[in-house]
Amino acid sequence: MKTQTINTKQEVAEKTQRISGSEAIVRSLMAEGVDILYGYPGGAIMPVYDELYKFQDKIHHVLTRHEQGAAHAAQGYARISGKVGVAMATSGPGATNLITGIADAQIDSTPLVCITGQVPSHLLGSDAFQETDIVGISTPVTKWNCQVTKSEDIPEAIAKAFYIARSGRPGPVLVDITKDAQFGELDFKYEKCKGVRSYYPVPKTSQASINAAAELINNAKKPMIVWGQGVILGQAEEELKAVIEKAGIPAAWTILGASALPTSHPLNIGMVGMHGNYAPNKLTNECDVLIAIGMRFDDRVTGSLDTYAKQAKIIHFDIDPAEIDKNVKTDVAVLGNSKESLAMLFDALNENTHESWLQEFKNLYTIEFEKVIKNDLHPTKEGLTMGEVLKQINIESKGNAAIVSDVGQHQMIACRYSDFNITKSNITSGGLGTMGFALPAAIGAKMAAPEREVVAIIGDGGYQMNIQELGTIFQQKAAVKIVVLNNEFLGMVRQWQQLFFDKRYASTEMTNPNFVAIAEGYYIKARKVIKREELADAVKEMMTSKESYFLEVCVEKEDNVFPMIPSGASVSDIRLS
Amino acid sequence: MNEEIKSLTISVYTENNIGLLNRISAIFQRRHINIESLTTSQSEIDGVNRFVIVVNVTETNAIKIVKQIEKQVETIKAYCHTDEETIFTESCMFKIKSDLLFDEPQIQNIIKESDSNIVTVNKEFFVLEKSGRRNEIESLRRDLNVFGIMQFVRSGRIAVTKDEMKITEMLSAFNNQ
Numbered sequence: 001m002k003t004q005t006i007n008t009k010q011e012v013a014e015k016t017q018r019i020s021g022s023e024a025i026v027r028s029l030m031a032e033g034v035d036i037l038y039g040y041p042g043g044a045i046m047p048v049y050d051e052l053y054k055f056q057d058k059i060h061h062v063l064t065r066h067e068q069g070a071a072h073a074a075q076g077y078a079r080i081s082g083k084v085g086v087a088m089a090t091s092g093p094g095a096t097n098l099i100t101g102i103a104d105a106q107i108d109s110t111p112l113v114c115i116t117g118q119v120p121s122h123l124l125g126s127d128a129f130q131e132t133d134i135v136g137i138s139t140p141v142t143k144w145n146c147q148v149t150k151s152e153d154i155p156e157a158i159a160k161a162f163y164i165a166r167s168g169r170p171g172p173v174l175v176d177i178t179k180d181a182q183f184g185e186l187d188f189k190y191e192k193c194k195g196v197r198s199y200y201p202v203p204k205t206s207q208a209s210i211n212a213a214a215e216l217i218n219n220a221k222k223p224m225i226v227w228g229q230g231v232i233l234g235q236a237e238e239e240l241k242a243v244i245e246k247a248g249i250p251a252a253w254t255i256l257g258a259s260a261l262p263t264s265h266p267l268n269i270g271m272v273g274m275h276g277n278y279a280p281n282k283l284t285n286e287c288d289v290l291i292a293i294g295m296r297f298d299d300r301v302t303g304s305l306d307t308y309a310k311q312a313k314i315i316h317f318d319i320d321p322a323e324i325d326k327n328v329k330t331d332v333a334v335l336g337n338s339k340e341s342l343a344m345l346f347d348a349l350n351e352n353t354h355e356s357w358l359q360e361f362k363n364l365y366t367i368e369f370e371k372v373i374k375n376d377l378h379p380t381k382e383g384l385t386m387g388e389v390l391k392q393i394n395i396e397s398k399g400n401a402a403i404v405s406d407v408g409q410h411q412m413i414a415c416r417y418s419d420f421n422i423t424k425s426n427i428t429s430g431g432l433g434t435m436g437f438a439l440p441a442a443i444g445a446k447m448a449a450p451e452r453e454v455v456a457i458i459g460d461g462g463y464q465m466n467i468q469e470l471g472t473i474f475q476q477k478a479a480v481k482i483v484v485l486n487n488e489f490l491g492m493v494r495q496w497q498q499l500f501f502d503k504r505y506a507s508t509e510m511t512n513p514n515f516v517a518i519a520e521g522y523y524i525k526a527r528k529v530i531k532r533e534e535l536a537d538a539v540k541e542m543m544t545s546k547e548s549y550f551l552e553v554c555v556e557k558e559d560n561v562f563p564m565i566p567s568g569a570s571v572s573d574i575r576l577s
Numbered sequence: 578m579n580e581e582i583k584s585l586t587i588s589v590y591t592e593n594n595i596g597l598l599n600r601i602s603a604i605f606q607r608r609h610i611n612i613e614s615l616t617t618s619q620s621e622i623d624g625v626n627r628f629v630i631v632v633n634v635t636e637t638n639a640i641k642i643v644k645q646i647e648k649q650v651e652t653i654k655a656y657c658h659t660d661e662e663t664i665f666t667e668s669c670m671f672k673i674k675s676d677l678l679f680d681e682p683q684i685q686n687i688i689k690e691s692d693s694n695i696v697t698v699n700k701e702f703f704v705l706e707k708s709g710r711r712n713e714i715e716s717l718r719r720d721l722n723v724f725g726i727m728q729f730v731r732s733g734r735i736a737v738t739k740d741e742m743k744i745t746e747m748l749s750a751f752n753n754q
Contacts, residue, residue: 006751135596136596140603144650144651145596146594146595147595147596196651197592197751198591198592198650198652199651320648321644322641324644325641326641326644
């Protein structure tokens with residue numbers, strides 16, 4: 001370890017102790033406050049599992065049924081709690097199976113520490129059994145990674161890993177530890193990492209940038225905020241609300257920003273992006289000042305960049321300097337932590353209201369309601385809609401549940417129609433779009449916040465990508481509520497095939513198994529709903545259940561999600577049908 | 578908006594850690610940008626490495642790449658410069674049959690005029706070394722190619738900037754924390 005770090009002397013071990021590398025790993029995790037980790041044992045990580053056995057009253061290891069499940073469960077844990085999620089796997093296939101979860105955490109800025117076992121250092125590079133270059137493989141999808149081959153380097157590597165994962169813009173890190181380093185001994189002393197000399201996690205917010213932003217906003221006639229997950233990661237929900245209310249600015253959210261401000265807030269104008277709400281998408285191209293806060297102008301948000309908010313002055317708040325001008329050229333960039341920068345902005349803003357501008361959003365909402373929302377939430381046709389299932393969940397949860405969605409049509413419906421009163425309640429795979437995310441992520445979320453109601457909303461496709469995690473739910477008695485919205489199709493792909501490929505439904509129709517029987521095979525209470533009359537009762541039964549519960553709802557097979565901005569089109573060309 | 582593609586030199590100060598080269602080169606690979614040359618060495622500061630990377634891209638893209646490089650935890654600082662803002666050179670070596678030195682008197686003139694140095698001579702071969710701009714090295718290679726070259730190798734560009742790069746201050750700020 002050549003990198004210079006700042007450490008503070010504190011935590012568990014005041015005096016040096018001679019212990020094994022594997023014990024040092026477990027003690028380091030405990031020193032970082034880890035009480036739950038998700039993983040799967042195997043040859044090269046066995047010494048650590050032996051220590052976990054000894055410390056099982058202090059640190060709870062959750063055996064998932066696949067390492068991908070472990071990574072996603074750690075993500076769910078991190079997303080609902082704001083703490084670092086921990087996943088562990090053996091070398092070779094164990095490590096490579098973590099990769100999808102790591103990539104997902106990287107693009108969605110989720111703090112994860114992944115610990116992998118590695119073959120003994122004398123075998124590195126020899127194509128040994130279960131050897132894989134996991135540091136090389138994980139490099140493009142980690143914030144930082146390293147390989148430890150000496151026992152004495154373990155505490156420092158883990159301290160650095162936690163510091164890097166959680167600081168600044170969070171992200172996944174991977175520490176690969178050879179088996180000989182686990183077996184070897186060291187003088188253990190744990191010092192938490194407080195800084196790395198080449199790493200500047202939080203740029204300072206300049207007062208000049210705040211003044212420039214405030215001047216634009218104070219003079220704006222049609223200002224609009226689009227906030228993202230940066231508000232949640234920066235714990236700046238209150239500051240955001242204060243800014244919105246003081247300046248009277250209509251505010252929209254990206255998919256990962258959902259729940260930072262309650263859905264019911266009068267200035268909350270809905271979701272932007274491909275399947276977002278009509279008004280905020282359409283009016284992105286009408287506003288005079290666009291204030292982006294902790295979001296990154298993803299292509300699913302902006303559509304065609306050539307026609308995105310060209311009329312507006314752009315103010316971009318972000319903690320990551322690399323996001324400034326990456327996709328959209330900004331007029332004012334405000335760097336720094338959103339909690340601080342928004343508090344500074346608040347002080348510089350004039351009190352204001354924009355009633356006629358807000359009315360424009362309301363008018364467009366009425367159009368969206370008539371053309372789309374009414375049919376989704378109050379359908380008159382025979383087939384069940386995904387929207388009415390979400391509406392029923394809202395009724396039972398009163399907007400207090402954490403909704404963990406997978407990827408596809410049901411995800412867009414879940415994000416569009418869920419009521420959120422509490423922050424960190426929308427847990428979904430935004431950037432990577434990882435099918436199979438929801439079931440294991442819901443396990444992690446429920447275990448991190450057992451007091452919360454956690455409802456996984458999953459399609460019949462994504463459910464079968466990590467269906468094995470039902471075993472984890474059963475073994476851990478994790479009271480996760482699982483809703484599968486079954487349309488017997490890979491619905492989102494089918495929708496694109498219908499709209500853009502002349503209805504050639506190539507490999508999107510699914511012949512599904514008896515999902516209720518499978519859930520019951522794992523001793524999970526299960527129910528299937530086919531008719532509208534049964535829905536309210538079934539959702540109520542699920543939500544009042546003290547234990548995990550599986551609910552399959554057979555929905556209309558060929559429903560589409562609207563509004564929709566066709567790929568590459570302008571936000572103002574958003575379609576309602 | 579067709580921005581001009583330029584030859585740009587990206588200088589990166591980093592920690593000297595295993596795997597960092599991979600992390601930095603991946604930033605170019607991911608954007609389908611060919612690296613024209615890459616050199617890494619000790620910098621003016623003990624324990625701090627310096628990468629000199631030459632790419633042909635637009636300045637807008639170069640700035641984005643520099644930010645992505647700086648985002649890496651073990652990067653201390655990255656800069657982007659045009660050719661006019663740097664002093665740069667490359668170096669090369671030629672291995673040539675010794676007989677030619679005596680049989681082809683013209684070779685001796687080429688060596689003298691090209692400002693290159695003979696590193697070693699033995700019965701079988703001699704080795705010629707030259708530092709300079711790419712066009713000078715290319716011109717020498719063409720001249721010698723007529724007589725036959727046993728081996729030729731050229732290094733990547735190394736460059737220093739005309740402006741100062743304030744790395745030492747950044748590092749001492751860390752140490753004073």
